[in-house]
Amino acid sequence: MTRQKIINIAVIAHVDAGKSTLVDAFLKQSGVFRENQEMVEQVMDSNDQERERGITIYSKNLSIQYNDIKINIVDTPGHADFSSEVERIMKTVDTVILLVDSSEGPMPQTRFVLHKALELGLRPILFINKIDKKDQRALEVVDEVLELFIELGANDEQLEFPTLFGVAKNGIAQFNMDTPSENLNPLFETIVTQVGTYPIKLAEQPLLMQVSTLAYDSFIGRLGIGRIYEGVVKEGQTVAISRSNGTVKNARISKLMVYQGLKRVAVSEAYAGDIITFAGIEDIVIGDTISDPNNIRAMDTIHIEEPTMSMNFLVNTSPFAGKVGKFVTSRNIKERLERELEVNVGLKVEPLENSSVEGFKVLGRGELHLSVLIETMRREGFELGISKPEVVMHNDAQGNLLEPMEKLIVNVPVEYSGTVINKLNQRKGLMLDMDSDGVRDKVTYNIPLRSLLGFRSEFTNDTHGEGIMVRSANGFEPYKGEIESRLNGVMVSMANGKTLAYALGNLEERGILFVAPQTEVYEGMIVGQHSRDNDLDVNPTTGKKLTNTRSSGTDDSVKLTPFKKMTLEQALEYIQWDELVEVTPIDIRLRKKWLTQNERKQHRSDKK
Known part of the structure; x- marks a missing residue:
């Protein structure tokens, strides 16, 4: 070459x-x-x-x-x-x-x-x-x-x-x-x-490269991807692997590839400056340094920003558990998360302690970061129960509680900006800048990350889909105190069975429905949003009573308003501390953590 x-x-x-x-x-x-x-x-x-x-x-x-x-x-x-x-x-x-x-x-x-x-x-x-x-x-x-x-x-x-x-x-x-x-x-x-x-002359130095990305090939196994800083890499070469924990081991590179266009092309050797893909080291991880065994060197580990949000990935315990999913046990979930940790360096996983349900606390960089992982697992055949997202707090040297902040920019039509600004102020946001061209207002806020949980769908409704919202991490600041969360309660099914149009027609008067007629439901499943701030136990499976006497007028067929079908992100934003999102390869459902009325009464005092 x-x-x-x-x-x-x-x-x-x-x-x-x-x-x-x-x-x-x-x-x-x-x-x-x-x-x-x-x-x-x-x-x-x-x-x-x-x-x-x-x-x-x-x-x-x-x-x-x-x-x-x-x-x-x-x-x-x-x-x-x-x-x-x-x-x-x-x-x-x-x-x-x-x-x-x-x-x-x-x-x-x-x-x-x-x-x-x-x-x-x-x-x-x-x-x-x-x-x-x-x-x-x-x-x-x-x-x-x-x-x-x-x-x-x-x-x-x-x-x-x-x-x-x-x-x-x-x-x-x-x-x-x-x-x-x-x-x-x-x-x-x-x-x-x-x-x-x-510089071509760096190819004459002893080998030095660092792994920045991992990939997987079903034929040759795990692949390491990184840049050669110095030296030459050859197929079949023995190299030294320096780990972040200080350990060093020797290994052999079995296959070597470089990029040509969109394809990876096998080569016998590659030189300093190039980005290569290699196979043969099954336990390679991101940040590992590869060097010459006769001149072992370790590069600085790759520093990644700390996670700002966590969710609990729980074993699905609903009555419908295992009906459609292939992977439903805590062992399946643990193995899958361990595989994800190898390639997703912004992720952390901790075992859940003092929990009545088996599962893991998964920490990531935000709702989208974690929801992409959940969606990937769902498509692979996993069933999960996901808890309400929580922000990751920190303590400073004096022991003061700090929370992650976001820089938020909203661009909205002038007629809706008052509503949006009012809601951001209520959520402990601090306005940094406001600019207007007479048609649209561009407003910049510094706001706690937890204030934005559940805000996107509310923002979309308030701006009639015309608002644009972008955000990014903006450091940590002292804890801002309690923030109002969802104002509405939910309608919770108190029966098992299929929903009927007659029952849903009556429930429509009480709020917004999340299910269609002929949907299988179970006790404790959330079927809609209540128009008031309290939860309401309902029976969506009730049929119309039949009698032997015919009414003088013809009964009208039930006409229902289209139900609100939530995406995974909307569901994660919506739930409260005592609720879960049940994720399966086919369905996304909302449910209460405790399914029966008696269990919920017992745990009401645990509210945070």
Whole structure:
């Protein structure tokens, strides 16, 4: 294998800024696809949930060829909940392309990903995307990004960042707003000029690389992915593995692959600067350092931000348990979570203590981070009972209780902003900034993370679906005190059986239904939201009494309002301390922790 000139870059941005679209354009213009080959949009978002949700969840690698230079590109998630995916790959790249929307400007997650890049001494390239928007303000946005660089403590070299403008969707990049372009060549030229290729002489040093990502292949087992910082790796080579706990062991690399376009291609050796995938080390984990056995070295472990939210993953104990799921025992759940810990570095798992139900406390970076895991397990055939999400509190050196805060930006039509601001104030939010163009208001808040549990669906209703809400972690602050949670009680089934339209028609007057006619229910299952603040025990299986006498008029058929079908995220946001979400491969149900009326009365005094 001839030694190539190599540059490694990552594309970072806030969610929806156009990262995956830019990667599509890179692939198209570098000739990875044949002219007659149909190209799928967001080709890197290959996971089912990524396609369904329209977001990037996992960072992924590919490579393109520009003249005689191989450019390895890492597409990263933009959502704050998957920031651990961003953090660990930053060390594998030479520079980052920071995408910013030409009208939105820097958003909360932009700050987070940029901060990580600057901390590692990278010199970012700014790409102002979507300059074809009618409301674009590209030059203002450049100034805002410069202010952000200064706020984050960028050094003089980093402040001299090159700026390009373009439309990723059309595969266009230009040096300034007045010089049109037909392709991405200005961006390619800037990457080469800004970074330079990886020093070839480092290939002559003893081997040094670090594992940043893991993958799995059903034929060859666990795969490690990482960048070679120094030296050469060869197929069949014996290497030393240095662990974070200080232990060292020798192992043999059985298979070696590099990226060519979207594919992994087997090679006999790879050189310093390249990102490789290797097999043969079954117990490899993220952060392990691989070096020459005759020159053992250990790199700093990859630091990941602490989890901010937890949920309990419990064994499903409902009367319907085991009817559709393949994996229902605590042993199944434990094994699956242990597998997830190997690749999902932002996750932590603890055994539940003093619990009447078997299960595990799972800690992650947010609701979306954890709900993606739950949805993945559900599709694999698991059944689970999930508790109300709780924020992870901390204590400072003086023993004061601290809670995680979020920077929240809401963009809403003017007529709805009063309602939204009022609700955020009630939830202990502190307004930092407000801007209006007469049509929409953009409001920035510093607000406790727990205040936002259950707020998204309320926000959607209050703004009639026209509001935009984005958020990112904003450190820890002293505990803000009690915050009002859900104001409504629920309607709880007191019977087992199938729901009937006649019974549901009567219950409609009491609130909002969560079930349709002919739905199997059990005692303790939540069938609707009560219009008042107390829980109501109801019988949704009651039929109409039949008599021998015919009424003088014809009975009208029951016409029901469409029931409210909750997604997994909505269900997790909705439940209270004494409720669970029952997750199965087919259904998502809401239920009480204690199914019978007597049990609930006994535990009412336990309310937090």
